[in-house]
Structure formats: C-alpha cells, structure tokens
Amino acid sequence: MSAPVVAAASLRAEHLSREYPSGEGRVLALAPFTHTFPSGLTAVVGPSGSGKSTLLNLLAGFDRPTTGQVWVGGTDLTALSEAQRADFRLAHYGFVFQNHNLVGILSAQENVEFPLTLAGVPPRERQARARELLAQVGLENRAGHLPSQLSGGEAQRVAIARALAGNPAVLLADEPTGNLDTRTGERILALLQGAAGAGRTVVLITHDRDIAARADHHLSVLDGVVTPA
Ligand SMILES: Nc1ncnc2c1ncn2[C@@H]1O[C@H](COP(=O)(O)OP(=O)(O)OP(=O)(O)O)[C@@H](O)[C@H]1O
Ligand SMILES: [Mg+2]
Incomplete structure (x- = not known):
C-alpha cells in the first residue's frame, strides 16, 4: 500500500542490550x-515479560540501551x-x-494528518x-469520526494510516491485533503485509501464532535472548 518507499x-x-534496576540487583x-x-x-x-517491548522501544529510540547501537541506514540512533x-x-x-493511541479530540482525518503537520507539510x-x-485502509467514509466513534478495528486502521503518513522506511508494531477479533486482526495483518511489500522494514510483535506464521521473517525472544526462529 501507499507510494513506493523512496529510500x-x-x-x-548491534550488541544491543538493556538492563533495568530491580531491587538491589x-x-x-x-x-x-x-x-x-x-x-x-x-x-x-x-x-509475556520476555523482552519484546524492550527490544521494540530500543529500536524506536524511545528507550536508551545499556550497551550497543541501533543503525538506521548510516545513522546511529x-x-x-x-x-x-x-x-x-x-x-x-x-x-x-496495541491501543491505537489516536488523539481523542481529533477526527480520523486529523489524526492521520497529525505527523505531517508536525513535519511541516502544507x-x-x-x-x-x-x-x-484513509481510502487505502477502507475508511474514507469515517474521516470525520472521532476515535470514540470508531470501532476498535477501525481505530487501529486509522492508526496504521497515520503510521504510514510520512512514508516511513521502518514500521514498528507492538501487538497491533491484540485487542481485535480474528477477522479484524487478519485485516490489520494484510495492511502490515502491504506496507512491508512496498519495501519497508516492518517489525511486528505478536502473541498470535497464526499471524506470526505468515510473516516473511521470524525472531523469538525468551528471557531476554533473541534468536532467529
Ligand atoms: N521500565 C522498566 N523497569 C524495570 N523493569 C522493566 C521495565 N520495563 C520492562 N521491565 C522488565 O523487563 C522484562 C521484559 O519486559 P517487556 O515489557 O519487554 O516484555 P514483553 O515481552 O513485551 O511482555 P508482554 O508480552 O507482556 O508485553 C520484564 O521482566 C519486565 O518486568
Ligand atoms: Mg510488551
């Protein structure tokens, strides 16, 4: 979906690790x-608790690692x-x-525009x-709805539209289908597959084995150790 990724x-x-203080240790x-x-x-x-969100938050630069680097192209985040x-x-x-994190006082259309507004797009x-x-995620007729007026699956589709607004090279998703029924989850997966098909790097955390099985590549995390699966 969306325009082809340019870059x-x-x-x-790279040697990426994260320790947290825990009591004395x-x-x-x-x-x-x-x-x-x-x-x-x-x-x-x-x-649960194996370190998946820790990994994603480091890849995003939301959190800082104890050791190592995250490279996006030639940039060390x-x-x-x-x-x-x-x-x-x-x-x-x-x-x-997992929870769409849309801005409650903005319409679906305004939510999708939001990152573009921040980026200074006219x-x-x-x-x-x-x-x-919004048309690509099948919600052209919900553009004026507030998040509270959308179903969970619709809100998640708006969140995907928003995530793709800036045509990002990297798309990170933490349990995006976790609150959705199987059919709606399938629809979200199809959108992520479309985003990945356009040349992006998409990282999807999921508990759903059926959804994971349909990814192109697999990693599994156990007690903080990540291995190819
Ligand atoms: N800010 C923090 N401070 C201390 N410990 C943390 C912090 N965040 C996570 N942890 C610990 O790090 C480990 C990994 O947590 P993480 O959130 O990455 O798990 P997860 O695999 O995403 O689990 P879930 O499937 O439940 O979302 C857990 O033991 C957790 O308690
Ligand atoms: Mg998590």
Missing part, C-alpha cells in the same frame, strides 16, 4: 543482540540527542500500538495524503 533504510541492532531485559532486519515483515514472538531522535523518528519511522498536501491513506 529504504536498513535497520540494524539488575534484570537483563535484553541480552546483547546483533541483527540486521531485512525489508519485509519480521514477526517477533515470545512469552543511540548517538542522537532526544530532540534529534524525535525528528529522526518523524522522518523515518511509523508506529502502531495543509492541502497533508489533507490529500490523509484522504488517500
């Missing part, structure tokens, strides 16, 4: 991990300041979370782009 950027974790939430994420859809599976990381994310990343251009994206 596909490779996503690479420390817990190794992610053991040192080195991996180049291929373009296409990578599913990350593993039990971990060497950037917080403000630089925010700008970098806006330009290169899209995110989809109104006419961003309105047209948001309309196009």
Whole structure:
C-alpha cells in the first residue's frame, strides 16, 4: 500500500542490550543482540515479560540501551540527542500500538494528518495524503469520526494510516491485533503485509501464532535472548 518507499533504510541492532534496576540487583531485559532486519515483515514472538517491548522501544529510540547501537541506514540512533531522535523518528519511522493511541479530540482525518503537520507539510498536501491513506485502509467514509466513534478495528486502521503518513522506511508494531477479533486482526495483518511489500522494514510483535506464521521473517525472544526462529 501507499507510494513506493523512496529510500529504504536498513535497520540494524548491534550488541544491543538493556538492563533495568530491580531491587538491589539488575534484570537483563535484553541480552546483547546483533541483527540486521531485512525489508519485509519480521514477526517477533515470545512469552509475556520476555523482552519484546524492550527490544521494540530500543529500536524506536524511545528507550536508551545499556550497551550497543541501533543503525538506521548510516545513522546511529543511540548517538542522537532526544530532540534529534524525535525528528529522526518523524522522518523515518511509523508506529502502531496495541491501543491505537489516536488523539481523542481529533477526527480520523486529523489524526492521520497529525505527523505531517508536525513535519511541516502544507495543509492541502497533508489533507490529500490523509484522504488517500484513509481510502487505502477502507475508511474514507469515517474521516470525520472521532476515535470514540470508531470501532476498535477501525481505530487501529486509522492508526496504521497515520503510521504510514510520512512514508516511513521502518514500521514498528507492538501487538497491533491484540485487542481485535480474528477477522479484524487478519485485516490489520494484510495492511502490515502491504506496507512491508512496498519495501519497508516492518517489525511486528505478536502473541498470535497464526499471524506470526505468515510473516516473511521470524525472531523469538525468551528471557531476554533473541534468536532467529
Ligand atoms: N521500565 C522498566 N523497569 C524495570 N523493569 C522493566 C521495565 N520495563 C520492562 N521491565 C522488565 O523487563 C522484562 C521484559 O519486559 P517487556 O515489557 O519487554 O516484555 P514483553 O515481552 O513485551 O511482555 P508482554 O508480552 O507482556 O508485553 C520484564 O521482566 C519486565 O518486568
Ligand atoms: Mg510488551
């Protein structure tokens, strides 16, 4: 879906690890991990508490690693300041979370436009782009609805449209189908597969084995250790 990605950027974790303080000691939430994420859809599976969100938050630069780097193309995300990381994310990343995280007081259309507004895209251009994206996720007739007026699956489709608004090279999704019934989850998967098919690197955390099985690439996480599955 969406326009072809112009500059596909490779996503690479290099000796990436994260410890958290825990009482007197420390817990190794992610053991040192080195991996180049291929373009296409990578599913990350593993039990609750295994370190999946820790990994995703590091790849996103939301969290800082204890050791290692995250490379997106030639940029080391971990060497950037917080403000630089925010700008970098806006330009290169899209995110989809379990709870859609749409802005409650903005319509579906305005939510999709939001990252483009932040990026300084002129109104006419961003309105047209948001309309196009809403049509791609099958919601052109819900553009004026507030998030509270959308079903869970519809809200998640708006969130995907928003994530793709800036045509990001990297799309990160943490349990995007977790709250949805199987059929709606399938629809979300199809949108992510479409996004991956356009040359993006899509990383999908999921508990759903059926959904994971249909990804192009697989990683599994157990007690902070990530291995190809
Ligand atoms: N901010 C934090 N401070 C301390 N420990 C943390 C923090 N965030 C996560 N942890 C710990 O790190 C480990 C991995 O957590 P993480 O959230 O990555 O798991 P997960 O695989 O995403 O689980 P789930 O499937 O339940 O979402 C857990 O033991 C968790 O308790
Ligand atoms: Mg998690």
